[in-house]
Amino acid sequence: MRLVLLEDEPPAMAQLRAAVVAARPDARVEAELATLAAARAWFSTHPTPDLVISDIILADGNALALFREGRVRCPVVFATAHDAYLLEAFRCAAIDYLLKPIDPHAVARALDKHRDLRTLLAPQSAEAIAEASAAEPHARGARRRILARLGTELRAVGVDEVAYFLAGDKLTVLVTTDGHELLVDRSLSALGLELDPTTFFRTNRASLVNVRSVRSFRSLGKGRLEVKLSPARVVCVSQENGAAFKAWMGR
C-alpha cells in the first residue's frame, strides 16, 4: 500500500507515521509533505498513491484546495483539529475524518476502512466484468482472426478477409472476400459476440455480414430490407432489425 502524508507540524507527522507503520507494517509512505506548494509539486510529478492522509490547515493554506483542484485523485483520510471542514471533506474523496489529537487506533480503523472499501468496490466492478465476459466470452471486437477449415486443412482467416458468415444445416460457413467458402466450428451468435459490432452485423438468423461486403440494400416494405452482398448473395433483414441495420450502415 502506497501512502502520502500531508502534515505541517513535525510532531504530528511523527505520530501519524508511527500510527500508520504500527497498523500496516507493509505500508510504504512515499512522501511526507508539509505545505500546499510541496504537495502540488509532488502530485504533479508522481503517480497517484493508494491513500492520502492529510491535515487540513497546512503551513501555507487549506489542503482541501488540492482536492478541489483535482490534483489528488485517490481516497483521503483527513486528520485535523477542526471539525468545521467535515462536509467539504466528504465532498472530496474523504473516506474518514480523524480529529486531533490523533488516536493510533483511529488511524488503524481508517486504514481498515480503506481496505474494506477497496474490496467492497472492486468486486463490484470485477462482477460487472465477469457478467460482461459471460455474455461475451472474449471482449467484444477483440477477435482478429477466425479459425476455419477447408477440407482437412485449417486456416486462420483475418477478420478483414471475411465477407460474411452463413448458417445452415448446423454448419457455419465463412465466405471470404475473394469468394472462398470455409467451415467454422462456431455458431453465428458466438461469432457475433466476438467480432467488432461496428464491422459485423447479424442481418438475420442465418447470416452475419461484414459492412464492407454490403453492395447495396433496398426496402421490401414494412421495414424489411433486401441486402446485396459481394461475393454475390442476397440476404434479407427482418422488420425488427431493419432500423438497426440502417443505423449500423450509416455509422
Add this chain to the structure above:
Amino acid sequence: MTRYLLSTSDEHTVTLGEEIDLTQRYASLLSIRFGDAFRLELIDEGADRSATLPPTSLQLLVENAAKHNAFHAERPLVVELALRPGEVVVTNTRVPREDARVGGAALGLENLAERVRLCTHRPLVIEETLQRFRVTVPLGAPTGAA
C-alpha cells in the same frame, strides 16, 4: 501558561519580565509544534523589565503571527521582540497564507489596542509592509513607581 493566565486574570497589567516569560513559554510550545519553521528572537535594547503592559499582549502578537502566515522549515516564521526603553517592538516576517481571511486579525488586535490605551494612555502602533508586520507596544510605568 494556564496558571499564568489564571493568576493574571484579575490584574490589568503585568510586568514586562512576566510577560516575556509567558511569551517564551508559548514560543517554546510553538517550536515543539512547528520545529525549525518557527523562531522567536529576543533583542534587549535596554528595556526596564519592571515596566508594565496588559497581560498576554506580547503572547497574542506571537500567536497572531503564527496564525496568519505561511511558514515551513525552508522559510521559517521569525518573530522578533525588541525590548526598548518604554516600548516593545514586535516584528514578524510576513508571508500571507493562501487561505488568509482578510481582516482576520482585526478583532484580537483591536482588543489589544484598547487594553494598551487604557493602561498606558498611548496608542498601539501597527505598521504593515509586504514583507513585515510590526506592532509597537508602549510600556507603562513600573507598578508602585507611578
